[in-house]
Amino acid sequence: MHIYFCGSIRGGRQDVVIYQKIVQKLQKYGQVLTEHVSHCDLTEKGEDAVQDGDTFIHDRDMEWLMMSDVIIAEVTQPSLGVGYELGRALDMHKKILCLFRPSTGKSLSAMIRGAVDGSLFQVRDYQEEEVEGVLEEYFNGLVKV
Numbered sequence: 001m002h003i004y005f006c007g008s009i010r011g012g013r014q015d016v017v018i019y020q021k022i023v024q025k026l027q028k029y030g031q032v033l034t035e036h037v038s039h040c041d042l043t044e045k046g047e048d049a050v051q052d053g054d055t056f057i058h059d060r061d062m063e064w065l066m067m068s069d070v071i072i073a074e075v076t077q078p079s080l081g082v083g084y085e086l087g088r089a090l091d092m093h094k095k096i097l098c099l100f101r102p103s104t105g106k107s108l109s110a111m112i113r114g115a116v117d118g119s120l121f122q123v124r125d126y127q128e129e130e131v132e133g134v135l136e137e138y139f140n141g142l143v144k145v
């Protein structure tokens with residue numbers, strides 16, 4: 001299974017430790033194409049060492065998105081890039097799970113929570129310590145579909 005993980009980069013790296021926890025768990029279910037999003041040495045400048053810069057990043061990520069069977073996004077830290085990825089993935093009719101932590105006091109964008117459709121596009125509110133269980137539940141549910 002190809003898994004696309006979305007998390008904030010230029011939007012801010014405050015949640016990178018949670019991204020690491022999520023990616024480690026996701027790797028039990030398949031290949032995480034965007035593993036770099038969880039690397040603690042990736043700063044909010046982004047992958048500035050990549051040749052051809054932002055066009056390369058965008059085109060590579062869109063290709064990975066197309067190849068993906070499922071998209072998992074941590075959406076607590078708002079990110080333009082993650083919002084864009086989710087909109088594109090929705091148009092591709094991909095299975096999408098957005099993870100949000102209300103305990104931060106933040107309010108998730110209506111353009112994400114309001115996109116929930118009861119099947120392909122899901123939002124799950126969670127607490128940090130629950131994240132592995134939430135992912136297990138989601139992937140066990142996918143197997144049954």
Ligand SMILES: O=c1[nH]c(=O)n([C@H]2C[C@H](O)[C@@H](COP(=O)(O)O)O2)cc1CO
Nearest residue numbers: 006007008009010011046047079081082
């Ligand atoms: O260097 C990068 N590499 C990369 O893969 N991305 C993708 C993956 C992330 O899920 C998302 C983060 O977007 P943003 O940088 O706007 O927070 O965009 C984004 C950047 C920088 O914008």
